[in-house]
Amino acid sequence: xxxxxxxxxxxxxxxxxxxxxxxxxxxxxxxxxxxxxxxxxxxxxxxxxxxxxxxxxxxxxxxxxxxxxxxxxxxxxxxxxxxxxxxxxxxxxxxxxxxxxxxxxxxxxxxxxxxxxxxxxxxxxxxxxxxxxxxxxxxxxxxxxxxxxxxxxxxxxxxxxxxxxxxxxxxxxxxxxxxxxxxxxxxxxxxxxxxxxxxxxxxxxxxxxxxxxxxxxxxxxxxxxxxxxxxxxxxxxxxxxxxxxxxxxxxxxxxxxxxxxxxxx
Amino acid sequence: xxxxxxxxxxxxxxxxxxxxxxxxxxxxxxxxxxxxxxxxxxxxxxxxxxxxxxxxxxxxxxxxxxxxxxxxxxxxxxxxxxxxxxxxxxxxxxxxxxxxxxxxxxxxxxxxxxxxxxxxxxxxxxxxxxxxxxxxxxxxxxxxxxxxxxxxxxxxxxxxxxxxxxxxxxxxxxxxxxxxxxxxxxxxxxxxxxxxxxxxxxxxxxxxxxxxxxxxxxxxxxxxxxxxxxxxxxxxxxxxxxxxxxxxxxxxxxxxxxxxxxxxxxxxxxxxxxxxxxxxxxxxxxxxxxxxxxxxxxxxxxxxx
Numbered sequence: 001x002x003x004x005x006x007x008x009x010x011x012x013x014x015x016x017x018x019x020x021x022x023x024x025x026x027x028x029x030x031x032x033x034x035x036x037x038x039x040x041x042x043x044x045x046x047x048x049x050x051x052x053x054x055x056x057x058x059x060x061x062x063x064x065x066x067x068x069x070x071x072x073x074x075x076x077x078x079x080x081x082x083x084x085x086x087x088x089x090x091x092x093x094x095x096x097x098x099x100x101x102x103x104x105x106x107x108x109x110x111x112x113x114x115x116x117x118x119x120x121x122x123x124x125x126x127x128x129x130x131x132x133x134x135x136x137x138x139x140x141x142x143x144x145x146x147x148x149x150x151x152x153x154x155x156x157x158x159x160x161x162x163x164x165x166x167x168x169x170x171x172x173x174x175x176x177x178x179x180x181x182x183x184x185x186x187x188x189x190x191x192x193x194x195x196x197x198x199x200x201x202x203x204x205x206x207x208x209x210x211x212x213x214x215x216x217x218x219x220x221x222x223x224x225x226x227x228x229x230x231x232x233x234x235x236x237x238x239x240x241x242x243x244x245x246x247x248x249x250x251x252x253x254x255x256x257x258x259x260x261x262x263x264x265x
Numbered sequence: 266x267x268x269x270x271x272x273x274x275x276x277x278x279x280x281x282x283x284x285x286x287x288x289x290x291x292x293x294x295x296x297x298x299x300x301x302x303x304x305x306x307x308x309x310x311x312x313x314x315x316x317x318x319x320x321x322x323x324x325x326x327x328x329x330x331x332x333x334x335x336x337x338x339x340x341x342x343x344x345x346x347x348x349x350x351x352x353x354x355x356x357x358x359x360x361x362x363x364x365x366x367x368x369x370x371x372x373x374x375x376x377x378x379x380x381x382x383x384x385x386x387x388x389x390x391x392x393x394x395x396x397x398x399x400x401x402x403x404x405x406x407x408x409x410x411x412x413x414x415x416x417x418x419x420x421x422x423x424x425x426x427x428x429x430x431x432x433x434x435x436x437x438x439x440x441x442x443x444x445x446x447x448x449x450x451x452x453x454x455x456x457x458x459x460x461x462x463x464x465x466x467x468x469x470x471x472x473x474x475x476x477x478x479x480x481x482x483x484x485x486x487x488x489x490x491x492x493x494x495x496x497x498x499x500x501x502x503x504x505x506x507x508x509x510x511x512x513x514x515x516x517x518x519x520x521x522x523x524x525x526x527x528x529x530x531x532x533x534x535x536x537x538x539x540x541x542x543x544x545x546x547x548x549x550x551x552x553x554x555x556x557x558x559x560x561x562x563x564x565x566x567x568x569x570x
Contacts, residue, residue, distance in 0.1 A: 004481060008384055015380040019372055019393070022400050022452065023413035028421055032414055041419035049477050059550035082304035090299030092293060096452040101301065107316075108500075111554065112510020114527045115319070118534070118547040122322040123315035125334070125540055142312050145304065203404035205513065209535060219406050226410055227516055233383075250402040254395065 017189065019092040026243070031168060033240035038233045043181065045106040051237035061238065071133060072201040075140035080196045081140070083148025084190060092158035117210030122213070131213025139211035140201040147200060149191035151177040151257065155189035195249035203246050323545035332538060342545035349510065352529065359525040362440065363508035366447040367501045370455040374500065375446070378460040394460070401453045409517050411435070412446045416518065434549055438520040446514050451507055455500035462496025463489070493563035502561055509535055509550040 003011070036048035042045070046255060055061050085104075090102060109114050120139050161234065167177040207220040212220060222238055225231050289296035324338050346352045370492035381390050400408065415422050416437040423433045436442050466489060474484040512527030519525075526549055563566075 003383065007481065011376055011380040014376040015385075017378040018452075019396070021449065022397065024533045025408060025415055025449065026400060026403055028415060029407060029411040040414055040417060042414075042417075042421040042424045082307055089297045089304075092297060101305060102312065104305070109313060112506050113529075114510040114512060114548050115316075115529055115547055115551050118530055118544055119312075119315040119319040121534060122540065122544050123311070123318040126318045126322065138311060142308075145308075168286070173283045174289060177286075188468070193463050199402055203343075203406065205406050206511070209531070219404065222410075223406055223513070226406075226413070234268075235410070239404065239410065242404045244406060246402050246404060247399060250399070252545075257475040 005221075008115040011124050014128075019220070021242055022236060028146035029236070030243070032236040035236065040147055040232055040236075051233045052241075055234045055237045055241075058234065060221060063177070064216045064218045067136075067215055068202055070217040071140060072198045074133075074137040075144050075201040076194050076197045077138065078141040079144035079148045080190065080194050082198075083145045083193060084152045084186070086145070087149050087152035087156060091153055092161070104148055109146055116161050117207040117228065120207070121210040131211060135211045135213070136208055136215075136217065139207045140204060143207065144197035145203075146195045148190075151154065151189045151193035151196070152186060154257075156187050166174050186193075188256040192253035195253040195256075199249045199253075203242055271540055280423055319544050319547060320490075322541050323548055325541040325544075326517035327539045328539060330462055334444050334541060342542050345542070346546060346549065352546070355524050356526060356528060358440075359509060359527075359550070362443060362447065362525070362555065363505045364449065366508050367504040369448045370443070370452050370504045371459075371501065373452060374459050375457040375497070378456055378463050378496075379489075381460055382463040383424065385500075395569050397453050397456050405450060406513060409446055409451055410516050412442065416442055425475065440519065440523050442518040442520075443514050443523055447504075447508050447511070450514070451504040454503035454507070455497070458496040458499035459493055460496075462499075466492050466563045498561045498564040500556065502566055506550075506554050509553060 006245065013217060031044060033051065034047045034049060035044045035052070037045035037047070066216065075129065090098060117139065120135070120142070123129075124135055162182055164177055167181045177179075203219050205217075205223055208217055208220055209223075216224065219242070222235050222242075225235050291297075322334075323342055324340070326335050326337070326339055326341055327333070327337050380391050385393060393526065404529070414420055416434070417423075418435075420437075426433060431563060437446075470488055470492075471484055474488045479487065499511075508525075510527055512525065512531040514530050515523045515525050516531075530543045532546050533539045533546070
């Protein structure tokens with residue numbers, strides 16, 4: 001231990017301050033969702049759950065929620081297929097250009113979101129493809145693939161190749177090996193990747209704006225309300241729901257991946 | 266389960282599967298390629314093609330009378346960006362805020378990560394790690410908006426300031442608000458790589474430093490900080506890149522002089538309907554990031570991503 005007593009106390013204070021900085025805004029946001037007044041001032045006038053029911057019965061909010069869920073599911077499905085295929089292909093790969101290929105999958109999250117959004121927008125414009133739910137799904141899938149890919153690749157790297165060899169030695173063909181060995185090994189990684197991808201898609205707004213056309217996903221709807229300063233109490237209630245819808249899958253995914261899969265040796 | 270169940274599943278298709286399995290076992294690259302082909306093709310034909318389309322359309326223009334996109338090559342968009350003082354100012358403002366946010370995140374994150382690695386017990390460390398990452402998954406839009414509630418004239422911050430007998434803050438809708446909000450939103454991206462870099466430093470290095478007569482500060486300056494630099498560089502890629510590409514925060518917590526590159530792109534796609542100009546301006550952060558990544562690579566950022 002090289003730290004003096006004074007510096008340890010200083011570090012404690014610093015850590016608590018940074019921690020509060022990270023969490024106080026989220027907690028305050030949660031409290032405002034139960035604000036009975038429609039004036040956004042502090043302290044909160046009184047507690048009420050009426051804005052949740054106002055939001056729930058609002059047709060705009062409902063259709064936006066429906067669109068967000070449909071986009072999230074479709075983008076997750078696409079990401080699961082593409083991401084796991086890529087992970088299987090690259091997990092054993094030794095060939096030249098391996099890093100270049102994984103770099104391509106990382107690009108959508110490494111580049112500023114506006115570039116991904118703008119690029120897809122130009123692409124659809126170039127081919128004369130009208131913006132619709134499918135262009136939103138394509139946009140979301142591009143940055144969800146990497147989430148599934150990373151989860152699957154990590155799991156496959158931790159799994160010894162001898163499992164698959166043993167399966168073949170015992171007479172299983174490729175499909176049987178997949179069905180009885182590979183799939184059980186990667187199942188939790190697949191579910192975790194899917195949950196994370198859904199959470200990412202569900203609250204994405206930067207890329208979505210450029211691929212959405214006239215429809216509103218839930219984040220786009222909230223964004224519009226906030227910018228125009230309209231219906232802020234409803235926004236607060238929706239915001240809390242969005243937080244829960246994204247954090248709960250992430251929490252489950254975290255639990256699924258922290259239990260070690262099949263370890264090497 | 267396995268073998269018996271597998272045998273019971275025998276079907277006419279089995280011969281074909283066996284042949285396929287045999288080929289893929291003998292030529293593993295063929296299997297890898299078969300699996301990789303689909304996602305790779307999807308990315309090349311959509312995403313990479315889209316990036317190319319971005320570049321191509323940046324050289325197009327919009328007919329001022331019909332608002333139709335004209336598909337002829339011209340450098341007008343780029344010369345406007347370079348010569349118009351407004352666009353130049355917006356580009357420099359974006360870089361300036363991105364740099365300020367990056368530095369602030371590094372200053373906040375380093376002692377925090379140091380605390381997690383060397384002061385906190387193992388249970389507290391795991392809890393802090395999870396609770397630091399979790400905000401990243403709370404909707405980014407919601408987190409920006411939460412600062413609007415906090416910074417409001419009659420928001421929580423002014424209420425507390427008044428309780429403490431201090432005057433009101435008036436930083437809502439200014440660049441100061443944007444600086445705070447970006448720091449807040451991207452901070453976890455900085456904490457994680459710095460934490461990873463600090464965790465990798467073996468205790469023996471610090472003991473060796475002490476044995477050689479270095480006091481605490483000397484060890485920090487000469488051993489710990491240099492070893493944490495790649496982590497800080499890795500985190501800075503996120504804080505810098507994400508700020509360059511954002512348009513949400515300026516539109517929610519910024520003021521009239523808070524426009525960033527992202528807002529110009531946003532406005533040109535939406536209201537002004539000048540996609541070619543938006544594409545041209547979007548290449549500016551792309552080029553800045555290219556240069557930035559090269560510099561960070563020299564600092565060893567990619568080894569600690």
